[in-house]
Amino acid sequence: MWFSTKTMPSYEAILSATASLTASVILLRTIANDFIPESIKDRLFLHLHKISSSLSSQLTVVIEESDGLTVNQVFHAANVYLGEKLSSSTPRIKVKKPEKEKGLQVTTDKNQEMVDVFKGMKLKWVLLSTSRNHVLKKNNKNGVLKEEIRYFELSFHKKNREMVLGSYLPYLLQKAKEIKEKNKTLKLHTVDYNGTDYWGSINLDHPASFDTMAMDPAVKTALIEDLDRFSRRREFYRRVGKAWKRGYLLYGQPGTGKSSLVAAMANYLKFDVYDLDLKEIQCNSDLRRLLIGTGNGSIIVTLSGLLNFIDGLWSSCGDERIIVFTTNHKDRLDPVLLRPGRMDMHLHMSYCTFSGFKTLASNYLRIQDHQLFDEIKGWLDKVQATPAAVAGELMKCEDPDVALRGLIKWFHNRANTEMQDGSLNIK
Incomplete structure (x- = not known):
């Protein structure tokens, strides 16, 4: 389009129009931030994002935070990986530092787009969320729990589909594992029975080690060798058709070091600890939900029970689990628990030698x-x-x-x- 010298806008007019447009955009953005509820903004962003995706040659992969009862490892790996890749140009980030953690934890915030490059391929990430209500029934009372459902959308050119699924996502999983190992702080997980009935965690800051354990040297050596053998035999368990799990029964009088030994095992293996109180669990489905919610590379500690989990189909849910039973009186346990094959090792925590x-x-x-x-x-x-x-x-x-x-x-x-x-x- 051509303008004559008479009709062409002046420089001052163009500058004025630009300033007016900029001011309008800033005003609209301010109004949106100040007056539109967060849930409506999330919904608007979600719809606009879907419209733009449908009109492009891009393929979008949805990565949800969980799949039913199972944690989605890809989602959590992406959260860790993207936290390390955030650039200085990212407009919004989330930062936290729990007590006694090694450093700051930086992650992307909702609705923030991030671009990653892998082997010359451009990939766009965005974290989105929606919500749904759950009706809870507990102690003959009904309640409503609002659950936030988070998910990533990963967008890239459709021609790169095979490379993303076959190379990029496995690479992301491996990098996230390396990052977590570098920054890992062991956690002690307990169940909030008065709230969500799900796992909550604090840092496991226990100084116990095998060097500090005042226990029988032969028992200590046998346990360390068994843990080392367990850690390196993933393929062996798979080959023989057994779940990659190991069970230990710790028994002895109070004060003989059962709890400290669990902490020493966790520090030695770099495993989180899940403390499971079976007295608070009302049905098998609750037990299964909690057990499936435990992470790989973990120690589950309980005083009794869990026979159905050990022997049943649910024992194949998850890998690299150690189950520890602790009791003050071995003679009071159900004899079924003491049969060969139930527990892999019985460890007597004796009086001081x-x-x-x-x-x-x-x-x-x-x-x-x-x-x-x-x-x-x-x-x-x-x-x-x-x-x-x-x-x-x-x-x-x-x-x-x-x-x-x-x-x-x-x-x-x-x-x-x-x-x-x-x-x-x-x-």
Whole structure:
């Protein structure tokens, strides 16, 4: 289109029109941000996004956060991967740092488009969400829970479909795994029975390790070797047709270190811990839902039960799980649980032995030998004392002489007290 010198707009008119248009856009954006509810904005963005997608040569892949009861690993991998790829030009990001995490966690916010390039191929990501209501029935009362459903849309040219599915997404999964391993902070997961009835988590910041465990050296060595063998045998379990899981029964008196051993196992394997209280579970479907919600590379801890899960079809849901039963009294367990094949290893957490005491003395007093060790060994051969009780005495003083003499006095008083009330247990 040509303008004559008479009809062509002046520079001032063009500048004025541009300024007016810019002001209008800013005004509309301000009105939208201030007066339109977030849910309506999300819906408008979603419809506009669908319209633009339908008119292009682009193919869009929808990656939902979950598939029924199963967590979608691709969604969570994308969230991790894109958090590392965010550029300085991204207008909105989400940042958080839970207590004791190694660093900031950066992820993309809703409705923000991101562009990634893979082998010369351009890919566009956007995080979207919708919501739906669930009717909850608990304790004969009805309630409504509003659930947010998040999903990614990945758009690219249709000709690149095979490359995206065959190369790009596997690459994304691997990169996300590497990022998570680098930044991983172990978690302790428990169920919020008064709220969502689902897993919530806090950081598992427990210092226990196999080096600090005051337990029988032979039992410790056997357990470490079994864990190492389990970790490297994924293909073996698949070849023989068994779920990649391992079960351990920890039994012994309170204070013998069962909980600390679970923490030591988690720190050794870099596994999260899921603490499952079966007394709060009302039906098998709730149990299955919670078990399926546990992540790969995890330890599930419970006091009793889970036989249906171990033997049934649900045992094939998920991989790389360790199931730990803890009990103070093995003789009170259902005999069915103790049959061969139910638990892979039975680990007796004994009273403090002399080797266990030497571990505690090394940890608490930084000594490997002392002239009082022989006398303490004699007491340990006569009196049953838990590692927790011995450690409690050693913590009372930093001076080795004072601490060890205090421990001997404690043994003497304990023996006298138990002899008087007839409860003395001589080994």
